[in-house]
Amino acid sequence: MYLKSIELSGFKSFAKKNIFEFDSPVSAIVGPNGSGKSNVAEAFRFVLGEQSIKSMRGKRGEDLIWNGATSEPRANRASVKVVFDNTKKIFDIDFPEVTIERTVHRDGLNEYLINGSTVRLKDILELLARAHIGASGHHIISQGEADKILSASPKDRKSMVEDALGLKLYQYKRLESERKLEKTFENIAQTQALRKEIAPHLKFLGREVEKFKRAEGMREELISLAGEYFKREDIHIAFSRASLLAERKPLNEALEKLSKESQSAKKVLEFESGLSVVRKQRDDLTRELGKVEGLVIAEERVIENEKKLSASDEFKTVRLKDVEHLYQEVSLLSSIAEILGKLKGFIKDRKHSTDSRLVAEAQSKIDELKKRQAELEKSLTTAKEKEQEISNAEKAVFRIMSEENELVSKLNSLKAREDRLNLEAEEFARELEEVGHLVGTEAIRFKDINTGTEKLVVEEDRQRQEERKRVIEKLKIRLEDSNISGMEEMHKEYKDTSERDAFLARELLDLEKSADTLAELIKELETRLAVEFSSGLESINKEFGKLFVSMFGGGEASLVLVKENKLAPTNDEDLLEPASAEGSGVAREGGLDIKVSLPKKKIRGLMMLSGGERALTSIALIFAISQVNPPPFIILDETDAALDESNSKKYGDLVAILSKHSQLILITHNRETMSRAGVIYGVTMGSNGISKLLSISFGEAVEVAK
Numbered sequence: 001m002y003l004k005s006i007e008l009s010g011f012k013s014f015a016k017k018n019i020f021e022f023d024s025p026v027s028a029i030v031g032p033n034g035s036g037k038s039n040v041a042e043a044f045r046f047v048l049g050e051q052s053i054k055s056m057r058g059k060r061g062e063d064l065i066w067n068g069a070t071s072e073p074r075a076n077r078a079s080v081k082v083v084f085d086n087t088k089k090i091f092d093i094d095f096p097e098v099t100i101e102r103t104v105h106r107d108g109l110n111e112y113l114i115n116g117s118t119v120r121l122k123d124i125l126e127l128l129a130r131a132h133i134g135a136s137g138h139h140i141i142s143q144g145e146a147d148k149i150l151s152a153s154p155k156d157r158k159s160m161v162e163d164a165l166g167l168k169l170y171q172y173k174r175l176e177s178e179r180k181l182e183k184t185f186e187n188i189a190q191t192q193a194l195r196k197e198i199a200p201h202l203k204f205l206g207r208e209v210e211k212f213k214r215a216e217g218m219r220e221e222l223i224s225l226a227g228e229y230f231k232r233e234d235i236h237i238a239f240s241r242a243s244l245l246a247e248r249k250p251l252n253e254a255l256e257k258l259s260k261e262s263q264s265a266k267k268v269l270e271f272e273s274g275l276s277v278v279r280k281q282r283d284d285l286t287r288e289l290g291k292v293e294g295l296v297i298a299e300e301r302v303i304e305n306e307k308k309l310s311a312s313d314e315f316k317t318v319r320l321k322d323v324e325h326l327y328q329e330v331s332l333l334s335s336i337a338e339i340l341g342k343l344k345g346f347i348k349d350r351k352h353s354t355d356s357r358l359v360a361e362a363q364s365k366i367d368e369l370k371k372r373q374a375e376l377e378k379s380l381t382t383a384k385e386k387e388q389e390i391s392n393a394e395k396a397v398f399r400i401m402s403e404e405n406e407l408v409s410k411l412n413s414l415k416a417r418e419d420r421l422n423l424e425a426e427e428f429a430r431e432l433e434e435v436g437h438l439v440g441t442e443a444i445r446f447k448d449i450n451t452g453t454e455k456l457v458v459e460e461d462r463q464r465q466e467e468r469k470r471v472i473e474k475l476k477i478r479l480e481d482s483n484i485s486g487m488e489e490m491h492k493e494y495k496d497t498s499e500r501d502a503f504l505a506r507e508l509l510d511l512e513k514s515a516d517t518l519a520e521l522i523k524e525l526e527t528r529l530a531v532e533f534s535s536g537l538e539s540i541n542k543e544f545g546k547l548f549v550s551m552f553g554g555g556e557a558s559l560v561l562v563k564e565n566k567l568a569p570t571n572d573e574d575l576l577e578p579a580s581a582e583g584s585g586v587a588r589e590g591g592l593d594i595k596v597s598l599p600k601k602k603i604r605g606l607m608m609l610s611g612g613e614r615a616l617t618s619i620a621l622i623f624a625i626s627q628v629n630p631p632p633f634i635i636l637d638e639t640d641a642a643l644d645e646s647n648s649k650k651y652g653d654l655v656a657i658l659s660k661h662s663q664l665i666l667i668t669h670n671r672e673t674m675s676r677a678g679v680i681y682g683v684t685m686g687s688n689g690i691s692k693l694l695s696i697s698f699g700e701a702v703e704v705a706k
Contacts, residue, residue: 002090002632003663004083004097010075011046012039013691015066020693022633024678025659029667031683036691037667040683041142041637047080047102048133048140049112049124055142061108069688079103090131090632100124125172132166132631139164139631139662141622141639150606150618154562154591161559161592164625165536167529174525181518188511195504202501205494212491215479219439222475226435229468231449233428236465240421244414251410322346435472438479536628537561537592543624551616551650554599559592559621594621615642616650623654630661637667648672 005021008014013036020029020040031037042056046064050056058064068074081101084091091098093114101113102124112119114127133139141148149160162168326346333339541558548557594606596617609617619639626634640651652672655664659676666673674680682694 002085002088003665004085006040006043006047006083007079007081008040008043009079009081010066011043011078011080012036012064012066013685013689014039014043015069015072015075015690018691018693020681021695022663022665022679026655026664026666026677028674028677028680029665029683030669030674030680032685035683035685037683038142038637039691040665041140041635041667043080044082044140044635045142046104047082047100048128049102049121051121061104061110062106064104065106069690071688072690077103077105084632091127092130093127098127100127126169129169129172132164132168132629133633139626139634141635142637148618149621150594150614154593157559157594158561158590158592161537161540161625162529162533164540164631165532165629167532167536170525170529170532174522174529177518177522177525181515181522184511184515184518188508188515191504191508191511195501195508198497198501198504202494202497205490205497208490209494218475218479222435222472222479223439225468225472225475226431226439227449229465229472230428230432230435232460232465232468233424236462237421237425237428240417240424244418244421247414251414431469431472434476438476539628540624543627544621547620547624547654548596548617550654551620551647552598552613556595556597557617557620558595560595562591562593611642612644612647615639616647619651619654623658626658626662633663633665634658635665635667638669640668640670640673643670645672652676 003022005019007017007019009017020027029037029040038057045056053059053061053063056064065078066072066075079101081099084098084100085096086093086098087096095115097115099113099115101111101116103111103113105111110121112121112124114124149157152160162171326342330339330342333342537559544557544559548555594617596606596609598609598613606614606617622639640648643651648670649672651670652675655666655673655676658664666677668674680696682696684692684694686692
């Protein structure tokens with residue numbers, strides 16, 4: 001059994017999950033009208049990818065979802081899952097069992113899954129096409145569609161037969177190839193348009209590149225000359241800087257040393273008074289020292305005089321006043337003794353005696369004066385030293401100033417040379433930048449250029465370097481006139497455009513080859529479709545004729561290939577009009593017409609058949625198509641509704657024959673048809689509008705009965 005089961009959940013009247021298991025060659029689904037039997041057939045269409053909601057008796061996607069009842073709220077989605085046995089590899093997928101599931105949500109979103117993995121609708125259709133299964137193919141005949149194959153247009157009827165013969169896969173490939181071919185032609189046109197568009201620009205760029213090549217020679221020459229010039233100039237500047245630095249270093253050191261000496265001398269002058277002040281202090285000290293020395297001498301003389309007076313009173317002088325005073329005192333005395341005593345006292349008082357106090361005072365003054373003399377001599381010595389130090393400091397300042405002026409003069413000379421060198425360095429940098437802008441970074445990579453030894457470069461006459469500079473300036477002017485600065489980008493653009501044009505040319509060649517390959521593939525597919533269709537149609541007609549005779553007890557029936565006008569035909573005779581209507585200017589497409597001939601009746605066209613005859617004819621044709629290329633399963637929804645008891649038996653016999661090749665699911669009210677089923681599923685519906693499922697297995701019932 002290829003079809004194992006189908007599970008409905010929230011789909012139409014199946015509000016709850018219901019599972020139909022198909023383990024018999026013939027399974028029947030029965031039940032009263034309106035119970036939801038046909039919803040099962042529509043569930044098959046739904047899960048197999050049917051996109052027409054109308055064919056499933058709905059207007060919108062949400063019409064397929066259980067809409068609710070008093071006992072059961074409405075569902076938000078409907079899902080159908082069908083399970084196939086793939087042990088015989090009817091599907092091109094490496095799984096023993098294939099599960100296809102489709103879910104629709106109330107917002108219209110659809111989800112497709114194969115074995116639980118989300119896929120596209122295209123993936124499901126391609127998978128089913130390889131097994132000759134489709135959502136609206138010949139193997140699913142819904143209620144009221146039994147007559148569809150008879151009433152369909154020749155073109156639609158041909159499509160049904162092609163689907164039954166398994167040609168859909170080839171048609172998919174052909175359509176895909178045609179789309180690819182159309183896209184290829186569009187790409188060819190676009191590629192040609194692109195090449196045509198860039199051709200004038202490419203021509204213009206070619207002319208500009210020629211100008212660039214002529215300028216490139218000057219550029220190379222400038223790079224060579226500038227490299228040598230920059231190398232020599234770099235050596236000259238570096239050597240000059242080193243020489244200046246070597247000359248400046250001892251001068252800076254000497255200047256720094258003089259600066260330190262000058263600071264020391266200035267500190268002496270700063271912390272000590274000026275030379276005139278020091279000299280004045282020295283003179284003052286000298287004079288004061290002289291005075292002290294004089295005082296010492298005077299005091300020594302006092303002591304010496306005192307010593308001399310002590311030695312002799314012979315020449316002692318008495319003051320007249322003292323004598324007069326003595327006379328007055330004596331005159332007042334009356335006694336000789338008193339007068340003598342008074343005279344004796346006067347003489348004693350006037351007789352010299354060494355005055356130790358006076359000598360002591362004089363000696364003390366001499367000690368103090370000598371101490372002061374020592375201090376003055378020390379201060380005088382300090383003043384003389386200070387005078388000498390200030391004098392030496394002043395001499396040092398004058399000497400340092402003279403030497404500093406000489407050093408500053410030399411440094412100014414070096415500064416002037418440095419300024420000239422800086423100007424040369426700035427000029428060098430400017431020239432380097434200008435040449436770099438003109439010829440690129442190659443000009444500034446001059447370090448590795450060999451210009452001889454550094455000594456030769458330094459000793460070279462600067463006039464030679466000036467000549468090189470003039471030549472470089474001339475080349476710069478010529479290159480600027482050639483506008484070489486933008487040529488590099490233009491050359492790159494020319495290269496890119498040329499490569500793009502070459503790529504488009506290769507792409508165009510590949511597209512033309514691809515178009516030829518696709519055209520050959522389409523031709524091969526059309527040839528194969530024609531061959532397969534022709535042989536399949538022959539087999540169908542053979543089976544159709546046999547089944548038709550079996551149904552009607554004679555007569556003939558066959559499918560005939562005709563040409564169909566795109567304009568709708570007015571009657572069967574117009575439909576059968578010969579295909580070779582030369583000059584009509586109306587495009588024609590192939591289709592299939594049905595020719596029937598009933599025994600004992602003169603019938604012209606399907607329109608003259610009765611309802612029962614149309615039912616038998618359509619059943620015979622459907623079964624014939626199914627026998628030529630049997631699908632894994634066939635679903636027939638009340639295709640036997642119009643048959644009487646006699647024809648129902650014939651229909652049952654055909655069902656038994658067909659079940660040997662395909663698994664059958666029959667939705668029927670016919671007892672004869674039910675009797676051919678191994679399993680019967682009963683579908684009922686309660687007052688709440690929910691379909692319920694009951695099943696009977698005749699095989700199990702027989703075992704129970706035994």
